[in-house]
Amino acid sequence: xxxxxxxxxxFTLVIEKMSLGGQAAMTYKIDNYPGFKNISGMELAxxxxxxVKASGVKVVMEEATVFCLNEERKTVTTQVKSV
Numbered sequence: 001x002x003x004x005x006x007x008x009x010x011f012t013l014v015i016e017k018m019s020l021g022g023q024a025a026m027t028y029k030i031d032n033y034p035g036f037k038n039i040s041g042m043e044l045a046x047x048x049x050x051x052v053k054a055s056g057v058k059v060v061m062e063e064a065t066v067f068c069l070n071e072e073r074k075t076v077t078t079q080v081k082s083v
Contacts, residue, residue, distance in 0.1 A: 014057055021044060025041050026041055028040060063078060
């Protein structure tokens with residue numbers, strides 16, 4: 001989704017606690033992902049991250065702790081700073 005919003009000209013920020021790729025990044029071997037006969041989860045996650053960043057998406061490796069979504073300006077607070 002982040003790639004599509006960035007392509008649409010919207011500022012896009014991904015906040016990730018651990019690593020991009022989710023469960024795929026923690027999987028030893030993936031052999032049923034379209035376009036890849038066999039790839040490790042870490043390799044696929046690295047490809048995801050490269051694609052996202054090349055699309056102009058800003059990635060912050062922090063844990064989101066507070067969400068304020070009721071105001072016109074939405075805010076997400078992380079352990080380090082407010083985004």
